[in-house]
Amino acid sequence: MADVTDMTDMTDVPDVAASTDRIRRGSTSPTGSVQPSPVTPTKRRVKPGKRIYRFSSVVYLCLIYLFLFLPIIVIVVNSFNANRVKPYIRWTGFTLDWxxxxxxxxxxxxxxxxxxxxxxxxxxxxxxxxxxxxxxxxxxxxxxxxxxxxxxxxxxxxxxxxxxxxxxxxxxxxxxxxxxxxxxxxxxxxxxxxxxxxxxxxxxxxxxxxxxxxxxxxxxxxxxxxxxxxxxxxxxxxxxxxxxxxxxxxxxxxxxxxxxxxxxxxxxxxxxxxxxxxxxxxxxxxxxxxxxxxxxxxxxxxxxxxxxxxxxxx
Amino acid sequence: MPATTDTGSRTRTGRTRGTRSRHNFRGNMLPAALTVSPVAIWFGLLILVPMIYVIVISFCSLDSNYNIVFRFTLDNYKRLADLDYLQIYGNSLLIALTSTVICLLLAYPFAYLIARMRGRAKIALYMLVIVPFWTNSLIRIYGWRTMLGAQGLFNKLLMGAGIVDKPVEFLFTRGAVILGMVYALFPFMVLPLYTALEKLDGSLLEAAKDLGARSLKTLFTVTIPLTATGIFSGCIMVFIPTLGYFFVSDVLGGGNSSMIGNVIESQFRRGNNWPLGAALSVILILITLVLVKLYQRAGGDMESLGG
CATH class of the missing domain: 1.10.3720.10 (MetI-like)
Incomplete structure (x- = not known):
């Protein structure tokens, strides 16, 4: 009895692996070629909207990164600022003195x-x-x-x-x-x-x-x-x-x-x-x-x- | 054929479990003790004991030399019911809530856009959120102070464009403190949202679209409900620290916008009334406990708070 299960076990392992592999390979290629045909018409119809969406997302991402990096830019720029008067804000020229x-x-x-x-x-x-x-x-x-x-x-x-x-x-x-x-x-x-x-x-x-x-x-x-x-x-x-x-x-x-x-x-x-x-x-x-x-x-x-x-x- | 596959896999997992438990039974206690005791001792002595000690101090009195005397009193808590403190609680809650909401509104679309990307750009953009952390947070907050000041960048731009004739007082306002909090804690909102949105199955969004839902409807009926615990976790990670970030309200609020954290700080570093500061800390601990319990009840797992 134990032998039988062992046998099915051994024969099944490569089989299962192969079938999942087949499924995986199969799923990527057919849907890759099938999907575009029904989807493209709708995609083409919303294209101008999509372009606006894409443009505004890029702008949004840039604004957030500007928000995150603005103080760092200020720190780096001020480290090269020749101004020697407190509070060292006005830009008066480049220096490495600091x-x-x-x-x-x-x-x-x-x-x-x-x-x-x-x-x-x-x-x-x-x-x-x-x-x-x-x-x-x-x-x-x-x-x-x-x-x-x-x-x-x-x-x-x-x-x-x-x-x-x-x-x-x-x-x-x-x-x-x-x-x-x-x-x-x-x-x-x-x-x-x-x-x-x-x-x-x-x-x-x-x-x-x-x-x-x-x-x-x-x-x-x-x-x-x-x-x-x-x-x-x-x-x-x-x-x-x-x-x-x-x-x-x-x-x-x-x-x-x-x-x-x-x-x-x-x-x-x-x-x-x-x-x-x-x-x-x-x-x-x-x-x-x-x-x-x-x-x-x-x-x-x-x-x-x-x-x-x-x-x-x- | 499917039936045999089934029995096969069942025996396999069954055997795996058997082997593992055999390994476990063979001297389980010694390796467990060796691996876990350092952390257990460390956190027992440096988390559990100090936390209990803070609670104990909060019920203690002071003698005439400002030394802590172990005599039970509720005075510290009674003092916290003063009107002066009520204003500080109100201010703290207002700032913490506003900062959390602004953080969420800014971070959700941001995390969404990045989570939907692919490949190297996604990793790079994600890393860019963390890069600001490599500059000291205090000096970045100070960077905002120089920009918001009368001679700062924003006033120069506004005056240069002729929008205002004299500098706007951005600095030392509640708004400036909120800006600083949103800035300092933004990544803590992004990370859990990003994790939740990345796990979101893209095919569900496509299904909603194929079934005719408009993008806004998909957002409110699919995306947001499925990422609710991520939202909750982000809100906790912003709301709770805000109450204690005393340096942000120091640097940008200039003492006009005292928060709970500022009071604790001044009691422990300057005022020398540790029992009062401890009582206020106990209130922060209670707020944290309640929020975390609510989060767990809403189905959130603690792992995603650890980010």
């Missing part, structure tokens, strides 16, 4: 360094803790899982200011000195959920049977994790890490409550806003922006090309 000033200002460079250190350390810690948690929570059932899951959503949905004052109160209560350490602890806390969610999304679309094959072929849990699970999760981990890093370098509110005397770059900006932001800050922001774009474009093209190799080998 870039020199940005590098000469020890406190500005220090704040930038702090921001980078905090972002790198918290991203690494959040990725370690978050990836383990995502795998464990996806794979195992245990008591209190619901509680852990609910806790993970708190930093995501709660207003940042509540997280900021909660951590400040706690740090004060148990005498954790406010500074780099407290900033890193705070940043790891709000970064972890985003790593977990990214890795979990990746886990949901992945095929358990490959892991089972690895175990059946004699690899133990650790080897399977290192050689099968981890490489397959890598895009999810990378996405989570990128998000964590972005959140950390941009964070204002939580840092504002947990920093003590240490200044991160956003806090330096906040301090200078009262007296009018120096174009040196615009210059440093421009450098950060260009740097991030370069890093992301490089990593994205790397990911994309790797993905392309994968799909072509399949």
């Amino acid at each position: 870039y020199a000033k940005a590098f000469q200002s020890a406190s500005l460079i220090q704040s930038f360094e702090n921001t980078l250190i905090i972002a790198v350390v918290s991203t690494v810690l959040a990725v370690l803790i978050g990836t383990l948690a995502a795998v464990g929570m996806y794979r195992y059932k245990f008591r209190g899982k619901g509680v852990v899951d609910a806790l993970l959503y708190i930093p995501v949905v709660i207003p940042e200011i509540v997280l900021g004052i909660a951590l400040l109160s706690m740090f004060t209560r148990v005498n954790i000195p406010r500074g780099m350490l407290s900033l890193i602890i705070a940043h790891v806390t709000f970064c972890i959920p985003f790593v977990v969610f990214n890795v979990r999304a990746r886990l949901a679309q992945y095929d358990d049977s490959i892991e089972e094959a690895s175990m059946d072929l004699g690899a133990n849990r650790v080897v399977t994790f290192m050689r099968i699970t981890l490489p397959m999760l890598l895009p999810g981990i990378a996405g989570g890490a990128l998000l964590a890093f972005t959140l950390s370098i941009d964070d204002v509110i939580v840092s504002y409550f947990t920093n003590g005397q240490v200044k991160t770059f956003p806090l330096k900006v906040m301090e200078s806003i009262k007296s009018g932001v120096s174009p040196a800050i615009n210059a440093l922001s421009t450098i950060i922006l260009v740097g991030t774009i370069v890093i992301v474009v490089l990593s994205q093209s790397g990911i994309l090309s790797r993905r392309r190799v994968h799909s072509s080998s399949r």
